[in-house]
Amino acid sequence: MEYQLLDKINFPSDLRSLKKSDLQNLSNELRNKTIKTVSKTGGHLGAGLGVIELTVALHYVFNTPRDKLIWDVGHQAYPHKILTGRKKRIETLRKKDGLYGFVKRTESEYDPFGTAHSSTSVSAGLGIKIAKDINNDDANVICVLGDGALSAGLAYEGLNNAGALKKRLIVILNDNKMSIDKPVGAMSTYLTKLLSSKSYSNIRSIIKKFSKNLPDNLSKTLYRTEEFSKGMLSGGTLFEELGFYYLGPIDGHNINELVSILENIKNNKIDKPIFLHCITKKGKGYKPAEKSDDKFHGVNEFDVNTGESLLKTNSKSYSKIFGETLTNLAESDEKIVAITAAMMSGTGLNIFKDKFTKRFFDVGIAEQHAVTMAAGLATENFKPYVAIYSTFLQRAYDQIIHDVAIQKLPVRFAIDRAGQVGSDGPTHAGSFDITYLTTLPNFIVMAPSSQNELIKMIKASTLIDDCPSAFRYPRGTGVLNDINSVPEIEIGKGYIFNKGSDVAILNLGTRLEACLEASNILNQNNIYPTIADARFAKPLDTKLIDNLLDNHKYLITIEEGAIGGFASHVLNYIHNIRVKRNSNVVKNIFFPDKFINHMKPEEQYKEIKMDSKSIVNKILKLYDNKVIEIKNYNLQEK
Secondary structure: OOOHHHHHHHOOOHHHHOHHHHHHHHHHHHHHHHHHHHHHHHHHHHHHHHHHHHHHHHHOOOOOOOEEEEOOOOHHHHHHHHHHHHHHHHHOOOOOOOOOOOOOHOOOOOOOOEEOOOOOOOOOOOOHHHHHHHOOOOOOOEEEEEOOOOHHHHHHHHHHHHHHHHHOOEEEEEEEOOOOOOOOOOOHHHHHHHEEEEEOOOOHHHHHHHHHHHOOOOOOOOHHHHHHHHHHOOOOOOHOOOEEEEEEEEEEOHHHHHHHHHEEEEEEOOOOOOEEEEEEOOOOOHHHHOOOOOOOOOOOOOOOOOOOOOOOOOOEHHHHHHHHHHHHHHHHHHOOEEEEEOOOOOOOHHHHHHHHHHHHEEEEHHHHHHHHHHHHHHOOOOEEEEHHHHEHHHHHHHHHHHHHHOOOOOOOOEOOOOOOOHHHHOOOOOOOHHHHHOOOOOOEEOOOOHHHHHHHHHHHOOOOOOOOEEEEOOOOOOOOOOOOOOOOOOOOOOOEOOOOOOOEEEEEEEOHHHHHHHHHHHHHHOOOOOEEEOOOOEOOHHHHHHHHHHHHEEEEEOOOOOOOHHHHHHHHHHHHHHOOOOOEEEEEOOOOOOOOOOOHHHHHHHHHOOOOHHHHHHHHHHHHHHHHHHOOOOOOOO
């Protein structure tokens, strides 16, 4: 498709040559391009559609990349990528060797700070602004807080410090959920234009100068009267109290007003940080997104005309299995409560909320608060389930240690997106939770090898009432057998899936299927490994480990996590605790000591040598120290 204006724009410098009257048409074309791109690549659509006009206005008014523009959260930034030299590559978004789905410093000089987790922009922007001031560089630093990022404590910490330091940082709130509910209209826009103008700034300066000659109590009264009057008109009292010059709320889709106000902000050297409040509509301009409950927050490839996903599957995701199972258990256990941090649908807890609204809590992007609130619930004999993605749970590590583990409170952690997560890349991979949880005293850590095993672990967790516990599971779908006959599991006990000889594979998590595929190849070449499923990273099933060591020459462990996790605890048992002297060869397969770039999950596991073929080669090296060709080796990639 040809675009009259967008085809001429490769960088923001091209954009700035346009007439102001052209900007709305450019915005329309940019919105269309964004929709068509995400329909082919999948990814985050709704948030980007909400900032089309804001993106155009910011690059039109400010001199990027000299002026630093930080997008928080990063999935707002697809339109920004199109305007900043990446238009021709935009359809490689989220693909192997393609553009990243979030903001990445190494990708472009227009991306001054990586933002994939939310609520970091104000703190990072303040650091950049301090550095600019030290270097006598008057470049602007602009932070765009959006898509719920203001619900996190880190954002307020940054705002508080910026206000105290009185640095001229520009913070823009992309309020697409009406989180600070004020009317948007002609009067509001007029007031914002007035408050951002030089004339109003001069009046404030006169008030300041005049008040200096008055007694302190009268001076403070005059100043507070002016601040209060402004707050009554515009609604910015909170941000004024934090030390910001508040402007808004304004219509974030009115390109002409946006440009006028941003030009006022740029040209008027206000001597304090500035907070501009924009009201936007998530999914703006695409009817299927506007009508959708989640506004097309995260989507697979879809039909542009209908909005229907092109990925059809009858399989249930692990997240949905968790949501359904917990909801079923809550039917007969009124002490079960569910907590998540702005990921209700992603974690499957929308199912729980529909049934038990009063026992469901979405705390926003506030993982620390979620964990400590759960700890409080546990002290009152409730059974809190905290469902958070592995990568986001990292934010709450101090609370996990101090508020949960030390006090041995039975908080249950449902850790979604464990392991590699495909196109969302290293910022969203669940690489470290096995390591950072198994190092803690008083913790039980489980990892199911299948959806049936996940159901068993959720049921088992309801009975753990004397310590914290966690079960981790991957993104995506799996095989689910008859759930009506799911037996219970014993805490700390694994099992042998099939018996062999000579070599044993001890699996933790969903690599079991790859282990079985590897075993089938090896069987056809007269090698018959024993396959065991550990189930628990902590406590270890030491009797199972003893059994495998006593009856095999070789032991290989495999887990979907970084060094320092399951394998480390197995090795510690073998070398430091096990009484019987060990003469076995023990090898470990875990994530390499690097961050894995975005690509399809199966490509990631192949790259890090955790696919079935790599497991075969690992075992063959035990026998003759080299990789050899064997028959029936051509597995169909999944």
